[in-house]
Amino acid sequence: MLAGLIAEAALLYGRQALARRLRWSAGEVDAARSTRFAQRFVRIATRFRGGLIKLGQVASLRFEVLPEGITEELAKLRDRVEAHPYDAIAQQLEHELGAPPDALFRRFEREPIAAASLGQVHRATAADGRDLAVKVLYPDVERSVAIDLAMTRVALWLFDFVVVADLNHVYREIRRSIHGEMDYVREGRAAEEVAGNLARDAELARHVRVPAIHWDLTTRRVLAMEFIDGWKIGERNPEPSTGPTQDQIVLWASRAFLHMMFRDGFFHCDPHPGNLIVEPDGRLAIIDFGMNERLSPRMLAAVRRNVLASVTRDADLFAASLVESGAIEPEDVPVVRELAEMSFDPEYYNLTPQEVMNLDFGETFRRSRELMKRLRTFRIPEGVVMWWRATSVLYGLVVELAPGLRPLDVFGPYVLTFMSEAGTPTSNGSRASADAPGGRPAAAGAREPA
16 A cells, blocks of 8 residues: 555656656646545545654645645645553553552543554653653554555655755655654653753743653653643633733744754754743743754755745855865855856745745745756755754744734844854854854753753
8 A cells, every 4th residue: 555655656756756857737637636545545534643754744735845735735634643542642652651540640530631653742740749741652553554654765866866956865864854853761861952952042032932741750651741721822822811912932943953953963853833922921942852953063054044045135155154064065056156146036035925825935935946957966955954944934934823913023133143143154153143142052952861
């Protein structure tokens, strides 16, 4: 069944690639085929669960690559994960913690409060009265994920010869990310490291927090954390006359992730609404740190320079940052500079998401594809797949919940301040500076579990 799905995807992709090359389109026929394929993928992923659902969820966010009909269908996987039976969860808890739930907790709710692709979360009360959310990895999910990843590797190998980037590298990052999500000790350490980093910015710490990890009830397959009472970002406030506005909450969420991604270089990769909880006092709690990534200091510097180039519309700095990151060799600088100059057209500068949606990018995309074909050395640097994933999800959050926010209102103060503090040179040798708000750079560090 999975092999048939890959074959169908290859045929569909081949047809669309041929259509682009011959400059003809089957219009509604191709759209219908894409939708039918996505519907079949959703049915199979729902049946097999595990890594296949996770892969579909990741793909649903790549709206800049996949047809709209496919991403709309794959988005259904975000809410189509059925919970495992309680007996299986209880058995997993006993295997990991050495005793059944009734002996470990004063109360352990049989019905989960959330079910995801790799595990589910139950509310519980510890023996000493602590209010907890207990995340349990599904039994035997490691075996299911191993099969899914093997099939994914075959699929990416089939498509590797028709794309610019090296998909084997993409596969390695996906595999590393999913394996990381199945290690709850790693997730707990990641949550504590991010909490420490965000706390170093006093203003940010007043608006955003991370739930505490309870290590005495945590293993590689069980994670006990502080229970957060509230509602998902974007949902209706039970007391709408009080607290911050939705735009303000989205702005603080964006600033928290920009802090992680530009200042610390260690970040949560999945800022979708289900992982952002608004508490009754108006604070935002970030949960679920299973998908995280760390950029090397060299890569973080290159990313900062790349975004600074985008903010200041400096095509030379943009190309230089890609050379610094290892994405291209110097021979491709002229092509990248031309791509940047086209992207930095004043017509597209600092638009709100709503304004972007009203533009026609057809000619720009055509020219971009032609230029991309001229690249000879492009590769995806280590860590950048997940960095761009986090950026895409965060942008999607803003589009959905705060379409009136302008990118520079969110990115500008943080990015320019980071450049000033780091003393990052621009392409003409000067130093970037800004009188923007922000604390000192946060040093990464995590408290080891007891």
